[in-house]
Amino acid sequence: MPPARRARKRANGEGTIYPRADGRYEGAAYVLMSDGSRRRQRVYGKTRDEVFDKLSELQRLSRQGIPMPSESWTVDRYLEYWLEHVVRPTAKPKTHQGYEVVVRVHIVPVLGRKRLKGLQAADVRRLLAVVEHRCRCCAEGIDARRPEKKRKCCAVGDCCESFPSVRTIQQVHAVLRNALQNAVKEEIVFRNVARLVSVPTPRYRVHRGIDIEQARKLVTASASDRLHALYVLTLYLGMRRAELLGLRWSDVDLTAGTLEIVQTLQRVDGELRFVPAKTLSSERTVPLIGLCVEALKSHKAKQAWEASQAGEGRWTDSGLVFTSTVGTPIEPDNLRRSWHPLRASLGLGPVRFHDLRHTCVSLLLDLGVPPHIVREIVGHADIGVTMNIYAHASLAEKRAALLKLDERLR
Incomplete structure (x- = not known):
């Protein structure tokens, strides 16, 4: 045996x-x-x-040489580290502020106490379900935590009612995904569980702005407004609000007829700051022609007159093209004090100031300007934005195209 x-x-x-x-x-x-x-x-x-x-x-x-994470992070502790030591040094202040709001309002209340290494795809799906429920409550004016009470928004400290539910879900998912991807890179976790969860893609519906006749009336009606040149530049060049308010006279060459966009004015963490243009493609030089040059020359003369009338010590020489009546930067939200009365006088309804940028893009495309030229004028990061969001044919254009086909087929 x-x-x-x-x-x-x-x-x-x-x-x-x-x-x-x-x-x-x-x-x-x-x-x-x-x-x-x-x-x-x-x-x-x-x-x-x-x-x-x-x-x-x-x-x-x-x-294989792939180490186990030596840190035992909770989600809230890691996200605090990520915002302060990864996002803040590398991203723009407005981006950091936006990420911080998403983390504080949406992610931490749901997942903050969980161990980062124990985070699973099911936890991410639960987070997104909570976000969707909150946004639905916001839209209906219900407090998600106390349904019997009505309030404007259920989000603590920040309101998400201005964002469609799908868009908010996509933002929360993107922030968490980016944070976890950094955790993978730093070998704090093995995998990015947020990438295992799919979210619906938001459908962008950009208002084409106002039509050519309304644009003409706006140029005429704003002639008596001290910010007339601002409206002209928006309609002609599609400049963003932050780009207009951050524009300096040193960026404008009225003799050569050019304008450089290199910085923007934004309110970040409670204070106004000048920050670089939104993207590399947002930094651009555009030509000034016709009414743009005339409006800027007139505006410069009026600004000099305002400075002389302000009195000694009251005028601040900020070097900006568009300023308050004492030369200081214009608070971005205060631009509505000029825009809303002007909009009402023209009967434009709820058209936003930003829709004037859409107007510029739409009118240029309607005139047959090649999309890559439009992209460079308005500073889109990707020509896909120009084509996929803005370049939608009007009903009149579709009718004209079908009439041509009808002629051929007959």
Whole structure:
């Protein structure tokens, strides 16, 4: 009778699996950590096979030189670190502010106390479901936490009612996905679970702005407004509000007929700041022609007159093209004090100031200007934005095209 086979002795680091008093199984093995050391890590499961698979995966990664995270972060602690040490030094202040609002209002209240390493796709789906519920409540004027009460918005400290539900969900998902991708890069977690969750793509419906006749009336009606030149530049060049309010006279060459867009004016963290243009393509030089030159020359003369009338010590020489009556930068939200009465006098309804930028794009495309030229004038980052969002044929254009076909077919 052959001798009994002796059990193979486990090698150092191979790991052990044993039952727990609570009925589950526990496994442990020494694996590589992100700080370069090797430490004993534990895994748990309902069955021995489940624990064996988890332990085998840890050891496989360790053999490939992929370390286990050595930090035991909670989601809120990691996101605080990410915002301060990753986003703030590399992103624009407005971007950091937007990310901070999403983290504080939406992500932390739902996932803040969870361990980052234990985060799963199901947790991300639960977060997005909560966001969708809140946005629906906001739209209906209901407090999501106290449905019996009515309030303007359920989000603590910040209102999301101005964003469609799909767009808000997409923003929250994008912020969490970006944060977790950095955690993967820094070897704090193995995988980005947010990438395992799909979100609906928002459908952008950009208002084409006002028509050519309304634009003509706006130019005429704004002639008596001290910001007449601002409306002209918006309609002719499609400049953004922040670009207009950050424009300096040093960026304007009335003799050569050119205008450079290099900075914007934004309110960030409670204070007005000059920040670089939105994207690299937003930094652009555009020609000044006709009414643009005339309006800027007239505006410069009026500004000089305002400075002389302000009195000694009251005028601030900010060097900006568009200023308050004492030379200081214009608060972006205060532009509505000029725009709303002008809009009402023309009967334009709820048209936003930003829709004048859309008007410029639409009118240029309607005139047959090549999309790549339109893109460079208005500073779109991608020509796809110019074509996919703005370049929609009007009913009149469709009718004309079908009439041509009708003539051929007859």
